[in-house]
Amino acid sequence: MIITDEQKTKLIKNNLVYMENIRVKFGRVVALDGVDFTVGYNEVVGLLGDNGAGKTTLIKALNGYNQISSGNIYFDGRHADFSSPKDARSAGIETAYQDLALVNIMSIARNFFMGRELRKGFAFFKFLDKRQMNKIASRSLKEVGLKNIRAMHETVNFLSGGERQAIAIGRANYFGAKLLILDEPTAALSVTETEWVLQLVKEAKEGGLSVILISHNAYEVYDVSDRFVVLQHGKTYANIKKEDTNPEELIEVIAGRLEK
Amino acid sequence: MENKRKLQTFFDRILRIKEIGSLSGLIVVMIIFTLLSDKFMTWDNFIGIFTTTSELGIIAVGVAMLMIAGEFDLSVGSVFAVAPMLGALLSNSGVPIFIAFLIGLVFAGSIGFLNGIIVMKAKITSFIATLGTMMLFRGLLLAVSGGFPIDFLGANTDFLNALGGKLFLGIRASGIWFIAATILFSVILNNTKFGNHAFAVGGNAGTAKAVGVNVFKVKMINFVICSVMAGLAGFTMFGRFHSIDPTAGMQLELEAIAAAVIGGTLLTGGYGSIVGAFMGAFLIGVLRSGLILAGAPSYWYQGFIGVFLVLSVILNTKIRKVVAG
Ligand SMILES: Nc1ncnc2c1ncn2[C@@H]1O[C@H](COP(=O)(O)OP(=O)(O)OP(=O)(O)O)[C@@H](O)[C@H]1O
Ligand SMILES: [Mg+2]
Numbered sequence: 098m099i100i101t102d103e104q105k106t107k108l109i110k111n112n113l114v115y116m117e118n119i120r121v122k123f124g125r126v127v128a129l130d131g132v133d134f135t136v137g138y139n140e141v142v143g144l145l146g147d148n149g150a151g152k153t154t155l156i157k158a159l160n161g162y163n164q165i166s167s168g169n170i171y172f173d174g175r176h177a178d179f180s181s182p183k184d185a186r187s188a189g190i191e192t193a194y195q196d197l198a199l200v201n202i203m204s205i206a207r208n209f210f211m212g213r214e215l216r217k218g219f220a221f222f223k224f225l226d227k228r229q230m231n232k233i234a235s236r237s238l239k240e241v242g243l244k245n246i247r248a249m250h251e252t253v254n255f256l257s258g259g260e261r262q263a264i265a266i267g268r269a270n271y272f273g274a275k276l277l278i279l280d281e282p283t284a285a286l287s288v289t290e291t292e293w294v295l296q297l298v299k300e301a302k303e304g305g306l307s308v309i310l311i312s313h314n315a316y317e318v319y320d321v322s323d324r325f326v327v328l329q330h331g332k333t334y335a336n337i338k339k340e341d342t343n344p345e346e347l348i349e350v351i352a353g354r355l356e357k
Numbered sequence: 358m359e360n361k362r363k364l365q366t367f368f369d370r371i372l373r374i375k376e377i378g379s380l381s382g383l384i385v386v387m388i389i390f391t392l393l394s395d396k397f398m399t400w401d402n403f404i405g406i407f408t409t410t411s412e413l414g415i416i417a418v419g420v421a422m423l424m425i426a427g428e429f430d431l432s433v434g435s436v437f438a439v440a441p442m443l444g445a446l447l448s449n450s451g452v453p454i455f456i457a458f459l460i461g462l463v464f465a466g467s468i469g470f471l472n473g474i475i476v477m478k479a480k481i482t483s484f485i486a487t488l489g490t491m492m493l494f495r496g497l498l499l500a501v502s503g504g505f506p507i508d509f510l511g512a513n514t515d516f517l518n519a520l521g522g523k524l525f526l527g528i529r530a531s532g533i534w535f536i537a538a539t540i541l542f543s544v545i546l547n548n549t550k551f552g553n554h555a556f557a558v559g560g561n562a563g564t565a566k567a568v569g570v571n572v573f574k575v576k577m578i579n580f581v582i583c584s585v586m587a588g589l590a591g592f593t594m595f596g597r598f599h600s601i602d603p604t605a606g607m608q609l610e611l612e613a614i615a616a617a618v619i620g621g622t623l624l625t626g627g628y629g630s631i632v633g634a635f636m637g638a639f640l641i642g643v644l645r646s647g648l649i650l651a652g653a654p655s656y657w658y659q660g661f662i663g664v665f666l667v668l669s670v671i672l673n674t675k676i677r678k679v680v681a682g
Contacts, residue, residue: 200565
């Protein structure tokens with residue numbers, strides 16, 4: 098699809114995320130081959146695709162974890178080739194990674210604030226404000242419904258899959274993120290915990306955030322998503338509004354048996 | 358019911374003290390040696406233990422920092438000798454000893470920097486990289502010195518005494534350095550952002566990177582800290598003998614790692630304690646002295662440390678599973 102400069106300017110302005118023609122290579126493996134991807138303001142996008150389709154790579158390109166070899170990324174109206182996840186975080190992108198979400202052997206509070214520690218003191222004598230961090234982490238996690246809340250010095254090792262996702266979501270709320278990225282948040286969750294996490298996605302949207310929700314499972318994410326993007330072998334295979342499709346059809350699209 | 362809960366929280370609290378394993382080990386060992394020999398629990402013996410402990414312990418503090426950040430350093434034993442050797446050579450050729458000391462530490466730091474660069478840029482494990490630099494610098498030491506000790510030739514030994522001389526009641530300066538280093542790095546590790554990042558990169562470097570921690574920088578700094586502390590430890594020994602032997606510090610790297618591990622530091626990184634390393638080093642000193650006083654032949658010492666190392670890791674692992682999963 099060819100678009101004019103004028104259309105492009107408009108797309109950048111009207112979307113929180115605008116990625117065009119993204120290529121990512123790992124050595125000779127081309128993981129993303131010219132992907133276009135957008136996320137609107139206050140929109141929940143279900144990012145679907147089979148194993149190895151490039152979903153994780155796409156969001157890691159967006160948040161600066163992986164460097165792109167070509168293409169353009171705009172975030173919140175500005176050109177944004179984040180050189181590290183740190184830049185992406187300060188711009189307002191909070192990510193719950195599929196495989197790198199938390200440091201298991203560290204405490205809940207330290208994970209919550211990792212990379213953005215609260216400190217008190219002055220000049221060279223700045224020390225971690227552990228009390229404040231414990232307090233805030235505890236409050237934020239209660240807000241996202243972390244039940245049976247334990248002490249904030251408890252290590253993440255003891256948390257369930259859903260509780261881990263809740264940390265990322267609570268973190269996004271507290272630090273005022275504009276975009277929340279959840280990479281297969283429900284992959285290893287029980288039914289109740291899946292419902293809980295999806296409810297949190299709904300609440301995040303109500304709170305004004307945009308969400309990228311990565312999944313294999315069209316049934317699971319159908320309700321909470323506004324739009325679906327399907328990747329296949331590193332290319333955008335489909336981009337469908339919710340009202341134009343249903344879960345059964347999406348499954349066919351993900352499997353590559355149906356083009357939309 | 359209420360009492361039981363209280364008791365549980367109490368035990369939980371106790372187990373959460375990262376140094377609990379090494380502390381209880383230390384107490385048990387001290388009790389045994391006190392029963393075995395009436396010369397053990399004396400001030401003189403205690404001070405003797407503390408002196409040798411300090412030189413090992415200053416290294417162990419740096420080694421623990423680096424191990425918590427997820428890396429190894431086998432070259433500390435060589436750096437332990439290289440830094441004071443360089444200092445001795447410089448001061449003997451007319452450089453003021455204080456300046457020679459600083460240059461020695463900077464050189465030690467550069468070895469740490471080199472270790473870090475090799476590990477991080479060539480992406481090989483620190484075990485191999487620092488095994489290489491350990492052998493390289495030991496070879497250099499022997500080549501430069503011809504295998505003979507180098508004596509301090511200067512007239513004024515005040516500075517050397519400040520490094521490793523006797524201060525009061527038989528306590529040596531190295532003991533003060535050891536305590537100061539333990540406090541300093543304990544505070545840095547537990548109460549600063551840098552310390553938090555050290556735990557993070559050791560616990561899971563990928564996650565640390567993902568939340569924006571500069572993994573390269575944090576690891577590099579810890580490599581340098583580790584080496585500088587080894588150099589400092591070497592200087593305290595130089596301050597004690599006013600002489601430095603090119604074979605000094607051999608096998609000290611393994612004892613320093615043992616000290617850190619006995620103190621609860623996880624070999625794979627992400628977990629550990631500086632105060633624990635302090636106690637681990639002290640325990641090794643106690644074992645050495647206690648065995649001699651109990652009349653055991655001196656070569657028993659290594660075997661005992663070996664047994665003790667394994668037992669303490671078993672204990673530490675069990676405790677850690679309960680409190681940290
Ligand atoms: N660091 C890497 N080095 C080399 N190849 C990689 C790397 N990361 C991803 N790939 C490759 O890129 C392709 C896309 O991987 P990606 O992880 O983005 O898929 P995904 O859609 O997230 O899959 P899944 O559903 O299994 O999480 C795969 O072929 C994968 O092997
Ligand atoms: Mg993935």
